[in-house]
Amino acid sequence: MSQPQFKNWQAIQDEVLRRIHAREWPPGHVIPGEVDLAAEFGCARATVNRALRTLAEAGILERRRKAGTRVALHPVSRATVDIPIxxxxxxxxxxxxxxxxxxxxxxxxxxxxxxxxxxxxxxxxxxxxxxxxxxxxxxxxxxxxxxxxxxxxxxxxxxxxxxxxxxxxxxxxxxxxxxxxxxxxxxxxxxxxxxxxxxxxxxxxxxxxxxxxxxxxxxxxxxxxxxxxxxxxxx
Amino acid sequence: MSQPQFKNWQAIQDEVLRRIHAREWPPGHVIPGEVDLAAEFGCARATVNRALRTLAEAGILERRRKAGTRVALHPVSRATVDIPIxxxxxxxxxxxxxxxxxxxxxxxxxxxxxxxxxxxxxxxxxxxxxxxxxxxxxxxxxxxxxxxxxxxxxxxxxxxxxxxxxxxxxxxxxxxxxxxxxxxxxxxxxxxxxxxxxxxxxxxxxxxxxxxxxxxxxxxxxxxxxxxxxxxxxx
DNA sequence: GAGTGGTCTAGACCACGGT
DNA sequence: CCGTGGTCTAGACCACTCG
Incomplete structure (x- = not known):
């Protein structure tokens, strides 16, 4: 299961997004835990954490302790608006x-x-x-x-x-x-x-x-x- | 210089915000580097990095390699808007x-x-x-x-x-x-x-x-x- | 070229919250 | 209870960019 190395958190993020888009991980699906993904991607858990945490902040994933990480059921678009002087x-x-x-x-x-x-x-x-x-x-x-x-x-x-x-x-x-x-x-x-x-x-x-x-x-x-x-x- | 221990990144973030508000670090001011702050706060550099990076994403700080981290001159309010189904x-x-x-x-x-x-x-x-x-x-x-x-x-x-x-x-x-x-x-x-x-x-x-x-x-x-x-x- | 932030690692402990 | 994510550490290497 050692894929050709996902080294940085952005690459991992892209791979996770790809699986969501490809319906390998459909909405509501509970994805593997951080340790498993770290093993699969051949990187440290902190790197996986960074990738998944960022996706959660964007509203793509929902994370809860013990319950794990799942693909958001209702994908809200989260837009950031700059209000300058x-x-x-x-x-x-x-x-x-x-x-x-x-x-x-x-x-x-x-x-x-x-x-x-x-x-x-x-x-x-x-x-x-x-x-x-x-x-x-x-x-x-x-x-x-x-x-x-x-x-x-x-x-x-x-x-x-x-x-x-x-x-x-x-x-x-x-x-x-x-x-x-x-x-x-x-x-x-x-x-x-x-x-x-x-x-x-x-x-x-x-x-x-x-x-x-x-x-x-x-x-x-x-x-x-x-x-x-x-x-x-x-x- | 050993303050009463800033252990988590949110506490560090609060302290940085306090200094900005108190004008110890006015707009445009270049704040100390991550290593210095880590030493002052008695924590690892990664923890300081997390705090400063989050503030930069919020538009409060501006960070550039080599140039360092400075307080944003034009504090834009960055609002995140959820657009649900x-x-x-x-x-x-x-x-x-x-x-x-x-x-x-x-x-x-x-x-x-x-x-x-x-x-x-x-x-x-x-x-x-x-x-x-x-x-x-x-x-x-x-x-x-x-x-x-x-x-x-x-x-x-x-x-x-x-x-x-x-x-x-x-x-x-x-x-x-x-x-x-x-x-x-x-x-x-x-x-x-x-x-x-x-x-x-x-x-x-x-x-x-x-x-x-x-x-x-x-x-x-x-x-x-x-x-x-x-x-x-x-x- | 050298200094700064950006990131990764391997390991550890903690806190929350389902079972 | 105990598994999961949340976070911290100490150290390391890299990449960008200013001078």
Whole structure:
């Protein structure tokens, strides 16, 4: 059973994928244990582990102690989406970046933002609305609430030159967050900015970030009509 | 320099993240090499490698041979999105799944689909449109083109009971793919199915999958108004 | 050329979780 | 209980790439 040597974990991964594709290991099938595979492939168990663990992270395999490793029954596609800083995204598109502050005020957040930022006791937050431009045309409207409890320094920032988006990433790093993508109808104001009509479909990202247990900020990004998020899966 | 022992790679990862957050290692800073860190943390180099490699995959660090490891200048949030089979998605929501075939025909694909499926020479493809229902109300409209060159068996499938979505994942596994998320205006037909008005904003997923070099299928999924994709980052 | 990360090995111990 | 995956170790060689 000594195949012509699978030396590196990527080669083993490819071989495992081949067997899955060839239906030698159909969905739900429990594949041999790491020790057996290591013996078959003529390599150390750690190498097999690396290959199988990576496939499990990709959603191809399901692994459980004692139960063993099986081919996933419902092969979900797991896509990784990069969400860069808006300025960087515009510049990488080859466009000139522009920025304009729309409004800035301290207020008690409305229900949706309050639930994310201060679910216990309502506290005043900084509300900033700003427009990001690509080649002088509106690209994204940033509607953000910043917790002054977690980031009191934000109160001293005018945000007339630097966007909250950019200021926060270099000032208040987060430990974890929460993102949602959706579609919405452009408000009258948004329609004016994006030079389209009220009710036009726009792509929306809602994101909230935390530093450990403390909420930092929650933001709604409304993109100009036609915006798409694009990524690859597999390979 | 012997800290109170960092034994597992997750603890090391936490400590590295702490130093980044505390600005001991600011963005762009080149951090010590693996051997140094292993000595400082009192563990094997492989353990440090595991911790740093994982952080690099998350986009927090940038690693290059000889150049060393540095804190990423532009901290992109890298979100992983699971795209399950539609039936599974509906059932996991706790709803009853329903399916209805809308149309099925063999034809030459229009420009957008042809570019994805058969960029060289136009070839007839199977065009299937089907509706996925959650608790008897429209959830997703699946508009799919299947390459009969790559998947000739599809010609024998009626798709009146099983959706192309479900049939393909168990029949024609893919090696890699391409996904885009966006917003669009509902057509008159979509508006009727989703019980909304023409032009209403709907969430759209365009996905194309390949088996090695051969294109399998390209699909547009139009979701009922209010649909959102939700995921976490970090953690 | 030399230093850094990338990987492999052979062995070991541990933790979870089916039986 | 005890088998399986999860992880750590100490050492080694390789490959890329910067200077």
């Amino acid at each position: 808006i300025r960087q995204e515009i510049e990488e598109r080859g466009s000139a970046y522009g920025y304009r502050l729309v409004s800035r005020e301290t207020a008690l957040p409305p229900a949706r933002a309050r639930i994310m930022l201060c679910p216990d006791t309502p506290a005043p937050c900084l509300h900033v609305r700003a427009l990001h431009l690509a080649d002088d045309s509106a690209y994204t409207l940033e509607d953000r609430w910043i917790s002054l409890t977690t980031v009191p320094e934000a109160a001293d920032q005018a945000f007339d030159r630097i966007s909250p988006n950019e200021w926060l990433v270099t000032t208040a790093p987060f430990t974890h967050g929460d993102i949602a993508f959706g579609a919405a109808a452009a408000t009258a104001e948004e329609a004016g900015l994006f030079e389209t009509e009220t009710g036009a479909p726009v792509f929306v990202i809602d994101r909230t970030t935390w530093d450990h247990a403390r909420a930092i900020t929650t933001v709604r990004l409304v993109y100009a009509p036609g915006y798409r998020i694009h990524t690859g899966i597999g390979g | 539609i039936r599974q998605e509906i059932e996991e929501r706790g709803s009853a799944y329903g399916y209805r075939l809308v149309s099925r025909e063999t034809a030459l694909p229009p420009a957008r689909a042809r570019i994805m499926l058969c960029p060289d020479t136009p070839a007839p493809c199977l065009h299937v449109r089907a509706l996925h229902l959650a608790d008897d109300s429209a959830y997703t409209l699946e508009d799919r083109w299947i390459s009969l060159t790559t998947v000739p068996e599809a010609a024998d499938q009626a798709f009146d009971r099983i959706s192309p979505n479900e049939w393909l994942v168990t029949t024609a596994p893919f090696t890699h793919g391409d996904i885009a998320f966006g917003a669009a205006a509902a057509t008159a037909e979509e508006a009727g199915l989703f019980e909304t008005e023409t032009g209403a904003p709907v969430f759209v997923i365009d996905r194309t999958t390949w088996d090695h070099a051969r294109a399998i299928t390209t699909v547009r999924l139009v979701y009922a108004p209010g649909y959102r994709i939700h995921t976490g980052i970090g953690g």
